[in-house]
Amino acid sequence: MQLIDTHCHLDFPVFDQDREALLARCRALGVTEYIIPAIAEDNWTRVMALADQHDGLFYGLGVHPWYAGEQLEGVMERLRTLVMSQPAGLVAIGECGLDLRSHVPQEGQFALFEAQIRLAADAGLPLMIHSVRANDTVAKLLRRCKPPRGGVIHAFSGSLQQAEAFWQLGFRLGVGGVISFERANKTREVFRAMPLEALVLETDSPDMPLQDEQGTRNTPEALPKIAQILMKLRRESPENVAKVLFETARQLFHPDTQQ
Numbered sequence: 001m002q003l004i005d006t007h008c009h010l011d012f013p014v015f016d017q018d019r020e021a022l023l024a025r026c027r028a029l030g031v032t033e034y035i036i037p038a039i040a041e042d043n044w045t046r047v048m049a050l051a052d053q054h055d056g057l058f059y060g061l062g063v064h065p066w067y068a069g070e071q072l073e074g075v076m077e078r079l080r081t082l083v084m085s086q087p088a089g090l091v092a093i094g095e096c097g098l099d100l101r102s103h104v105p106q107e108g109q110f111a112l113f114e115a116q117i118r119l120a121a122d123a124g125l126p127l128m129i130h131s132v133r134a135n136d137t138v139a140k141l142l143r144r145c146k147p148p149r150g151g152v153i154h155a156f157s158g159s160l161q162q163a164e165a166f167w168q169l170g171f172r173l174g175v176g177g178v179i180s181f182e183r184a185n186k187t188r189e190v191f192r193a194m195p196l197e198a199l200v201l202e203t204d205s206p207d208m209p210l211q212d213e214q215g216t217r218n219t220p221e222a223l224p225k226i227a228q229i230l231m232k233l234r235r236e237s238p239e240n241v242a243k244v245l246f247e248t249a250r251q252l253f254h255p256d257t258q259q
């Protein structure tokens with residue numbers, strides 16, 4: 001089984017002590033590729049350096065909605081210039097989106113997100129989207145701009161109707177630790193009912209630990225467990241589920257390398 005963690009923050013300092021050992025353990029578990037989204041300008045050089053140092057590491061460049069309230073003078077121009085220079089290993093725009101649960105002023109969040117949707121369209125890259133209490137609004141913005149490469153609604157949580165709206169817009173749903181929570185019934189049912197091709201796996205490490213691992217640092221070692229829960233839920237052949245998930249993520253982030 002070969003798995004891709006489509007959303008993990010391996011650049012965070014919490015991994016500085018043991019990143020090499022962790023990557024080796026993950027490889028032994030079948031996790032062979034990672035997409036690391038940047039959350040703010042501070043991370044851009046970190047994710048780029050990390051991808052340069054390790055095989056199988058790729059990254060997104062963007063600004064997370066939590067940082068929309070900060071000093072962002074000129075940030076979109078700098079992001080656009082960097083993205084258009086096509087640095088090696090860049091496969092997405094993000095992490096960007098809307099978080100309507102946070103206290104960050106919505107006006108700033110909207111402006112920053114819309115600018116990144118446009119950038120993704122112009123650069124021909126998929127989006128890595130953070131959508132919290134904002135699924136309908138995010139879908140509305142995407143419908144307006146229709147970024148041609150789609151992307152992932154990371155750590156999707158929501159209704160089947162919202163999931164179908166994203167899928168129709170060319171977006172995949174990120175299946176993460178939430179699938180281990182029995183109380184997340186609605187979202188689990190969505191992951192069971194949607195076409196398998198609409199799903200990709202992620203851990204969102206170091207956040208979103210599985211139900212029985214709350215309070216600890218999450219790592220991509222959780223990815224095989226997330227895959228297994230999904231396989232059980234869907235009652236499909238594990239081999240086929242793993243194969244389709246792998247191919248979907250490859251096609252999304254590496255369309256040019258498909259045979």
Ligand SMILES: [Zn+2]
Nearest residue numbers: 007037095204
């Ligand atoms: Zn994230």
